[in-house]
Amino acid sequence: MSTSTKQLADLSATTLLRFATAGSVDDGKSTLVGRLLHDSKSVLTDQLEAVEAASLKRGQEAPDLALLTDGLRAEREQGITIDVAYRYFATARRRFILADTPGHVQYTRNMVTGASTADLAVVLVDARNGVIEQTRRHAAVAALLRVPHVVLAVNKMDLVAYEEKVFAAIAEEFTAYASELGVPEITAIPISALAGDNVVEPSANMDWYGGPTVLEHLETVPVSHDLTSCHARLPVQYVIRPQTAELPDYRGYAGQIAAGTFRVGEPVTVLPSGRTSTIAGIDLLGESVDVAWTPQSVTLLLNDDIDISRGDLIVPSGDAPPTTQDVEATVCHVADQPLTVGQRVLLKHTTRTVKAIVKEIPSRLTLDDLSQHPEPGQLVANDIGQVLVRTAEPLALDSYAHSRRTGSFLLIDPADGTTLAAGMAGESFATHKTLTAVADEEGWDF
CATH class of the missing domain: 2.40.30.10 (Translation factors)
Incomplete structure (x- = not known):
């Protein structure tokens, strides 16, 4: 196996999972994220101290873990999430980038932003309220954005006496609705974000549930980024022409590869003009390489001097979209x-x-x-x-x-x-x- 092929194989087996949380107001999204960070030991001491201090000012004896993500003053004053809060954390098994998105209907647009690059969406439901309109809206957005994995987290199970039949009824209703939308995979988990049940550690209060905790599922859900089989696309961001004595004829087309791989010698087509050429060289971080793949930022050099500008799309000649x-x-x-x-x-x-x-x-x-x-x-x-x-x-x-x-x-x-x-x-x-x-x-x- 060549070095480039091995690197592609390693990247395809990436351990990074991007996921987003969604749900209605007061369903406990920020508390779940805070519990996930806290119990997985992903919170720094000074961050926890700041949350404890802010909680005391609000008259709360225990730390309000929702404050780990609700960072805006308006969010803390109103007790709701307004902006998308991004957080990075890691366990021994996988790295994570999470987006805690708003639940209020007014901020559904922000959920679109947070879920647009997600591999998985965690949709929270208050066990007391069940599936409501905003739950359906978030499921619809996840389906539209083709998020391949959806977790239904039925939260606040402690407030319904950890009743299995309550969880089962909500899971059945949501699964039927999301399946009708075309969501390919749905996993339902009963939790209490406030108490920590089934978030990181299994719950002793729900011995009737034999599935994974939220973190266990996040660590083990299959995430496929097969970089070798994507439709290769390079949107041109900038045309580089240094016009120096060392590089008098240099003309490169720079951009971030949106998908797939490009190789030196490969025939390519420039859209929308439809003009064709072959790749003469690929520059990556100041060095010439034979192959490059998403999401690397590269400069392509072509054998032919053709008209290319910002906004054009370079694609393999045998795989051009109409x-x-x-x-x-x-x-x-x-x-x-x-x-x-x-x-x-x-x-x-x-x-x-x-x-x-x-x-x-x-x-x-x-x-x-x-x-x-x-x-x-x-x-x-x-x-x-x-x-x-x-x-x-x-x-x-x-x-x-x-x-x-x-x-x-x-x-x-x-x-x-x-x-x-x-x-x-x-x-x-x-x-x-x-x-x-x-x-x-x-x-x-x-």
Whole structure:
């Protein structure tokens, strides 16, 4: 096995897990994260002392572990999570990057941000309330973003006397709903984040439960990043032309590889122009290499002097996505102002931003029964709906089923730069389960 192939194999077996938490207000997301950090001994002494001091000021005798992630003053005053809080921690078995996302319906847009790169989503439910609308909303967002693993954490089991039948009823309802959305894997775990039951250590109060704790599941859930089989994509960020005496003819195309691998000598196509060439060289951190892979930032040198600029996409010639000016997608609307038919917007895809117009809004998703509300005319904050957008210039979008990175885009207000919606190209709930089956069959990387 060559050195490059061995490095690719090692990277494919990565031990890094990105996961996000989601749930309704007061379901205990921040407390769960705090308990996870505390009981896995991932909290520094000074951090714990700061939390203890802040808890005492609020009249609490025990440390409020939710304060480990609720860092904004407004969050602490209101007792809710507003912004996405990212935390890094590690155990002997795996490294983790977690995103603690807001639960209030007003901040569902932030959950989209936190879950967009997640390999796993932990959806919390208050055992006393069961599955509510915001629970369904978070399950829908996780399904839309194609998060491959979802954990249902039924929290506050201590407040329902650790009753197995309460947990079973909630798990059955959520699993049926999420499965209908096309979520491929759902694991239900009964917990008490406040008391620590089944978070890091097994609970003595729920001997009827024989499954893993939250941490055990996070440490063992399979995470596949098969870098050798992805659809290779390099969005060009910058054209490098030093024009020095040492490098008079140097012309390199720099960017971060969004997916897959590139090799010297490989035929490539530049989109949307469709012009072709071969890779003459790859520069990585000031050195020439024969192969590079995602997520490395590299500079490609081509054998032919062709017109390439920021926003172009370099792909293998045998694996080029089609270009289009009619983008059909499902979007999650994140702005306070509505998105309306006929509205002029900017569409940002990887490093390319083009003018566009919203031609149609065929439907809006009704979360209660997953039905489509036809021709709503507009989408408002936190709505999930299908759109047809016409762009002024061709775009090379993958289907979101092929790639979460190059199949996603943003709609932006051209007047003030406000992000209006996050979009998933080629996605709809009507075809989501079909797309999932095809993706599994084809071995697409999510």
